[in-house]
Amino acid sequence: QVQLAESGGGLVQAGGSLRLSCTTSGGTSSTYTMGWFRQAPGEEREFVAAHDNRRSGTNTYYADSMKGRCTISRDNAKNTVYLQMNSLKPEDTAVYFCAASAKILVKLEDYGLAYVYDYWGQGTQVTVSS
Secondary structure (H helix, E strand, O other): OOOOEEEEEEEOOOOOOEEEEEEEEOHHHHHHHHEEEOOOOOOOOOOEEEEEOOOOOOOOEOOOOOOOOEEEEEHHHEEEEEEOOOOOOOHHHHHEEEEOOOOOOOOOOHHHHHHHEEEEOOOOOEEOOO
């Protein structure tokens, strides 16, 4: 059974940075598409970024709201995926979830769909103060 564990969340001032980590156990993360989602109180879960190790060429995808402010990367040797977030805003406050998909995704928009991901972490809280 694949398990995902996020870490790195916390309280940061607006304009600051955080790096979230997600470590995979019970499976090899390099065989999965790895994604980050977030959910603010009272809001639906929304896509942040994804990385598809199995795709040549462009293999990272970002939500428009985070494009230019975050970078997703992975260390396959450590079974870990990272989300570096910069220039954080109060509206970035949310619980951030790591997710893994074993599916072969074809359409770009598929990377942003929560239901294509098979495994989820418990989430890590990110709070950005103004």
